[in-house]
Amino acid sequence: MNTSTLVIEKKRSKKTTRIKGSDAVLQCLIAEGVTTIFGYPGGAIMPIYDALFNYQDKLNHILTRHEQGAVHAAQGMARVTGKAGVCFATSGPGATNLITGIADAQIDSTPLVCITGQVPSHLLGTDAFQETDVMGISMPVTKWNYQVTRAEEIPYAIARAFYIANTGRPGPVLIDITKDAQFAEFDFAYDKCEKIRSYHPYPEALQSDLEAAANLINDAQKPYILVGQGVQLSGAENELMIFAEKTGIPMAATLMGLSGIPTSHPLYVGYLGMHGNYGPNIKTNECDVLIAIGMRFDDRVTGDLDRYAKQAKVIHIEIDPSEIDKNVKTTVAINSDAKQALLGLIPLVNVSTHKDWIDEFHQCDKIEFDKVIDAELYPNSGEIKMAEVINRISEVTDGAAIVITDVGQHQMVANRYYKFRKSLSCITSGGLGTMGFALPAAMGAKVGQPERTVIAVIGDGGFQMTIQELGTIRQSDLAVKILILNNNFLGMVRQWQQLFFEKRYSFTELDNPDFQMITKGYGIKAQKVEKREDLDQAIFDWLNCEGPALLEVVVEHEGNVFPMVPSGASVAEIRLD
């Protein structure tokens, strides 16, 4: 359609200073409160890196070993701080290497501002060196993207980028800046973006919807709360607690919702989904009112939608209207963020208890404990189980660590058995399932929360997808604690092959390198545990040493994660073995 150029809105009040586009980028970031940038330089972003040389006292730049590391680190930082993470990459391969992380952030609603260099504007569309259409490539996986071809557009683009990334349902934004726009001088002034007429990030809950929901809740015999990431994204942890304690309703969390409620809370009944707890899955198909808060009924949570909670009246609290009625038809939809909805509901709901109903969950817990958990946590002999390692770490850290998981069996186990005490502590690649996420994301989490213990739990497969970030951890001295649960298999795929593909272990066994030697080669402390009796001491030493450290635990070669809702099955068909 049109190619009309941007109309730069008239500067409101501020006086301007004449600076280069590259300086303007950095001044905009400082104005937005950015302290850390993860990135990797290259030809088309060199003017910005040159300017960065003068801003080292204000902006901490962490040089990663791959652009994917930079974007995952920015995600990790965003997830533990609640503010947009920032990363830099050059054009072409630099930009395309960001895409996996951007797609991950999009599906998991993580705010990011990614800034890429681009070939000079007069070369756009000529297949110039390191030119790629990053606008076209990133469009399906960003909340918004924008290409800057004139320095004057930089303040506008960056102000919008932060506003869009951070507000409403958060998401990743990409700003592509041509090299000539970085070099050009212009009259700079910065105004934060406060409103976009075509973007209304905070829909207000309708009183009629709140009342209808409250009536359903007050009449319910077996109400059930599903907690999604929206609770943490909107900072509604306290409101959720007040709401649940007033109504006495049991709560379960999705993978992304974990740590939004302390695991030990008496109304918390467990973790939902494919490898979640037994009771929370089974009871979904027995409750009479389902209250879904800031979650999106992902297929890993619902199993077969045609047999999902059909008996229940569904209340869906959701900020993004496009998620409402997408997978599960609602009885009452409350279109607002979780915090506003809960604040509106609290005065409308009656004080109640649901003791018999909660007891039903506890009976399920007993079944799950006897059939699965006991043997996982307290084996007397045989190979070390992933679950007992996580359980020991959970005890030693008293549930206060930030746990970043990669993708696969160890992810499910870590999130099943770590007992979270604090919010924004379960950082994982949920929607996209990106192997290689944890190591770089842990770097970002450590930068975002330097006082807290940050533990990256990774399998031997995923570790080798971003293993080079050990170099970043060393150079930037990021005190990340790395746990490798090594079963010499791509364990989750192997489990599926065992259960659903007649044990045809097609390309899932790994002949691994010596992770100890590699880690030590990077200058990071490393130790390996192969015997159960050495585990406690090793965990203690690993967590208590100064700086980054890696603990490799050789675990059960062919262990399986149960319970399991097989793909396409109903949540009620969850298997315990």
Add this chain to the structure above:
Amino acid sequence: MSLELKYTSSTPREFTLSVLTEDKSGLINQLTIIFTKRKININSLNVSVTEVKGVSRFTIVIETSKDMIDNIVKQIRKLIDVLGAFVYEEDQIFYQEIALYKVPKYAIVDGKSVEDLVSKSGARILVVETDYMIIEKTGKARETHDLYQKLEPFGLLEFIRSGRVAISKSTRKTEAYIKELEASNSNKLSIKDF
């Protein structure tokens, strides 16, 4: 037995989408991604200016289910630079397409000339060149297709048809909608009936 058609929410049928956007580059790409992601083919697409400066209108015709169109329209509204998106069924809009036909000048079929046919079809002759003439007809797809079939025996040289342009039967002005949107803090979903 009644032959009345019963539509369910999953029966495919034709919908016209009217999308108001900021006049910015890249929007057509953002819109088509929503369709290609779901492997839905666009039957027709028209982009035009509106009576409000800086606001464009996309008119998109697709065949899909009610469930899917509800999902799609929400995804479209979610795009940052989309001001509004509205779904219409045939009885809610007036719409037209324009077709151009290039035919040889002196062709005669069954003793009739092209001119005879044109005058009876509500079409008009747009251009007459040495060897051919161009006929223009405005109407619904079935009407322009009907003329296409009649012209085919004359040795039709070229045929082209525009995307649908549609105007809703609502009385609200575009400008009033934009003003309402600017004043509202609610989301784009809550402004209906346009």
